[in-house]
Amino acid sequence: MRLQLDILNIQDVRFGDRTAIVNGVLDINRSELEAFLKEDRRLSGVGIELALPGEKCRVIQVTDVIEPRAKKEGGVDFPGALGKPGRVGEGNTCVLRGTAVVLSEYRTPGDSPMFPSMPTQGYVIDMSGPLGEMGIYGQTHNIVLVPRPAEGVGPDEYRVALKLAGLKTAAYLGRAGKDLKPDEVEIYDLPPLTEITKGMETLPKVAYIFQFLSNQFVSTPGYPILYGSAADRIAPTILHPNEIFDGAIVTPYRSMGIDVFGLQNHSIVKELYRRHGKDLCFVGVVITVAFDTGNENERAATMAANLAKSVLGADGVILTKCGGGIPEVGMALTAERCEELGVRTSLALTHYPTVLVGGDSTVLFNVPKVDAVVSLGTPWIPITLPPVEKVIGTALEMPEGGSPSGEMSTILNYTRGVLSQIGDTKLKAFQY
Incomplete structure (x- = not known):
């Protein structure tokens, strides 16, 4: 399967009379895009704003980030979500590099937060200050959507409409560059x-065992996860790595440390491709989910290990997780089953600080054979964000004090684009 990414480097984004790309500048017809998104009757309106690098701007209530992309030559964008479940991972895809579609959830004071411990303003992106420098999305030209639910639309219906609005916008913007000569080309080609x-x-x-979904939270009905369908109870299966890049998987509403943007630019898969044929042979990807019962986790661990060993023929595997406690235990169990089959393992994960776990450990497992672990950082690092001049998103009264535009004390866990469960981060660890 051969996938070619035709990349256009976008230097600026602005609103204009038509949606087009000229000399590296993306113009967006805001009224046209809003009318397109309002065709979904679950939405009463869609606020569309820009958050650009260096601006003293804060985006709040962030639920996802998506890179604008569109298939060329009749391909399917986000199959199953925006259309029929068609084939992806091959052909040509137009990429607007340097831009991102950011989804900001519309909230009212009585709404439940995404997670019980989440601050009032939800996940945050800053375009300047320390977070703007640390975070990936402080460097991208962001098109921020704040869709509002129509009267009578419940939370689950709205969350599905919110995600679809982001996917539609990403494809809409990507189509603006389909007929242009790319600035760069990336080719990902892995044969049968x-x-x-x-x-x-x-x-x-x-091989790579990719835990892409967790059952530690109740799934949202109708959410398009894998080729447009629910995937919370699927058995481990093999997926071509190009399908991950090309929209086959979409993150759930309660996604911890993984955005669609991260899937489209999956750092670990890219690194395996880069080293393929040099110091390793990349044989493929097994996708799996974290279950909420011991028997199901055991089943998934055994099946994933068997696929890696007996179908892909792997000598070694890389494993990542997609959440907190249950996903971490499931990942470790899968690694243990691999080691029992003679397949060496390397784990990459964000982890807890010792103050939360207790003792000297920062992980939730102790498996002697699973002894190669790469730290992707701990989300519980405190950070103070300076005041900003502009806030995009639903600004609610903060019981904890302060204002959305003022100085804000939080932890990296409640920021977007700084830490990643799949290695897409600018931070490094130093021993001193």
Whole structure:
């Protein structure tokens, strides 16, 4: 399967009379885009704003971030979510690099937060200050959507409409560049398993076990997760890595540390591609979910390990998780089953500080054979954000004190784009 990303480097975004890209500048017809999104009768209106690098601007109530992309030559954008479940992961896809669609959830004072412990203003993106420098999305030209639910639309219906509005906008903007010559081209080409090791027989065969969904939270009915359908109880299965890049998977409403933007630019998959044929042979991806019962986690761990060993023929696997406690335990159990089959493992994860776990450990497992663990950071690092001049999103009264535009004390866990469960971060760890 061969996927070509035709990349247009966007230097600026502004509102204009038509949606088009000229000399690296993306013009957006705001009224046209709003009318397009309001075709979904679950929405009464859609606020569309820009948050640009260096602005003293804060985006609040963030639920997801998506890179604008569109298939060329009749391909399907976000299959199953925006249309029929068509084939993705091959052909040409137009990418507007340097831009992002940011979803900001409309909230009223009586609404429940995404997570019980979440601050009033939800997930935050700053375009300047320390968070603007640390976070990936402080460097992108962001098109922020604040869709408002229509009267009588319940929370679950609204959350589905919110996500679809983001996917539609990403494809709408991506189509503006379909006929333009790309500034850069990236090619991802991985042949069928019967051909993949040719000429690489001496290299270690490495697979990736990607835990992309967790059952620690109740799923949102109708949410388009895998090719447009629910995926909370699926058995481990093999997915071509290009499908991850190209819209086959969409993050759930309660996603911890993974955005659609991160899936489209999956750092670990990109690194495996980069090293393929050099010091390893990348044999494929097994996708799995974290279950909320012991028997189901055992089943998933056994099946994922068997697929990696007996179908992909892996000598080693990389594993990541998609949430907190239950996903971490499920990932460790899968790694243990791999080690029992002679498949060496390396885990990459965000983890708890010792003050929350107790003792000297920062992880929730103790498996002697699982001894190669890469830290992706801890989300419980405190950070103080300076005041800003503009706030985008629903600003609610803050019982904890302060205002959305004022100085804000929070932790990295409640920011977007700083830490990632799949390695997409600018931060590094230093020993001193």
